Amino acid sequence: MLNEKTLSHSIECEDCPIRHRAVCARCETHELERLEEIKYYRSFEAGQTVIWSGDRMDFVGSVVSGIATLTQTMEDGRTQMVGLLLPSDFVGRPGRPGAAYDVVATTDLVMCCFRKKPFEAMMERTPHIAHRLLEMTLDELDAAREWMLVLGRKTARERIASLLTIIARRDATLNMRAPEGALVFDLPLTREAMADYLGLTLETVSRQISALKRDGVIVLQGKRHVTVPDFSRLLEEAGDDSDGGMLA
Amino acid sequence: MLNEKTLSHSIECEDCPIRHRAVCARCETHELERLEEIKYYRSFEAGQTVIWSGDRMDFVGSVVSGIATLTQTMEDGRTQMVGLLLPSDFVGRPGRPGAAYDVVATTDLVMCCFRKKPFEAMMERTPHIAHRLLEMTLDELDAAREWMLVLGRKTARERIASLLTIIARRDATLNMRAPEGALVFDLPLTREAMADYLGLTLETVSRQISALKRDGVIVLQGKRHVTVPDFSRLLEEAGDDSDGGMLA
């Protein structure tokens, strides 16, 4: 979540449309130049694999634009998405040699990367970076555990609503509220990708989205553009009555 | 996992049967005394709640003996375990005011705690502590994501086998191998607690354990004492052919 505290501890990256959440600009300004030295950009097309699970990973970085997914695959082909990477999200495991999951670009993707060795060296010298990373990793851990509840105990309908909730909360166009406090956003995932995230089949995803549409919880224009007329209703459907600070 | 690297970066705590994994004794020995000053022990009986989700949490610490669980509960009573705390596991969220989950002792439990404020202050001064905590949090994140695959895609039988695999790998008596490379351990959880971890009902857990017994994958003496005659067979049943370093 891009809250005030997060932003105040971010690097200002004049090239990127987002601010890196990994390091602290305010406290360690003198480190900025060194970070700039080891920074580079990588672009990927939709569907391209950024890195395969188990491969050596010699960079860390953050998503500048586009969407990527972290997925695990079993030998027989069953796959489970274990993370959704949106702009400003961090990728990489400082101190770990290899990638633990497949990282796949689901839309065209731009990443801002830092070479890993120098980044880790800088982390050694700059306590705030380690603290910032710890903070971010705790956030990811919370998100993963929240998702364990979704996967372990929620019904298909609740899972869809939970996913819509997450996307609504994180989508940038969320600022653009329609009248009456409605939320408008685009689904960044195919039905199949949603199914992989939700532990369902794509048919079930499609059916439940149709059901939510039929029941007036959401309105669909086309297949991807979603309007949520009443967000608290959606939260209720998600089986989660904490509004997470979205509403007053 | 208690590997060599982990132990070398642990505090030697002469009172505890385990070594704290939170901080680095080798590099920052001068900090040991300060840690000792803010250290205290807490005991809990089986079934007792250590802390409720949302409550203010003024300590961090690690499990000395016994087992605790992290659980999330929905308003209607559905619960999902999101973490299993075994001896040497760390509890607490440095930098976060409250507990995110219910922590419940499932057996009699002893914890070695540090008051949070001074611990955090020490973390500020001692880079290795932040690094160690980052490392541990990355481990927990991996475990949580691994479990997302279990909850999202595995069958009931595979889930049971996955849980047995985890317990077998972590149980101390694992060193005590029976002849022929068999593994012997005790289940530290009731059928209901297993169900909460696995996203199943206790009846399904019971049935699948019976099935694994019938098929010779495991042998049960009583309800809790388990012998695994062939660990690679168990891994196969878990749908996970990486042996995680257990076997040569």
Place this chain on the structure above:
DNA sequence: TCGCGCATTTGATCTGGGTCAAAGAAATTT
């Protein structure tokens, strides 16, 4: 504009695991 490929929807049927119910088996208390 047509036609091809892909994403999505919808239908029909099947099944793994949930639900409800009851009967053991241990552990604990009296």
Place this chain on the structure above:
DNA sequence: AAATTTCTTTGACCCAGATCAAATGCGCGA
């Protein structure tokens, strides 16, 4: 040792979601 409670197993039945199959867009290049 008998009684009570708690944990576990097993059975019968049901249903949410999977599977298999077909139709319906929808976008894009020729």
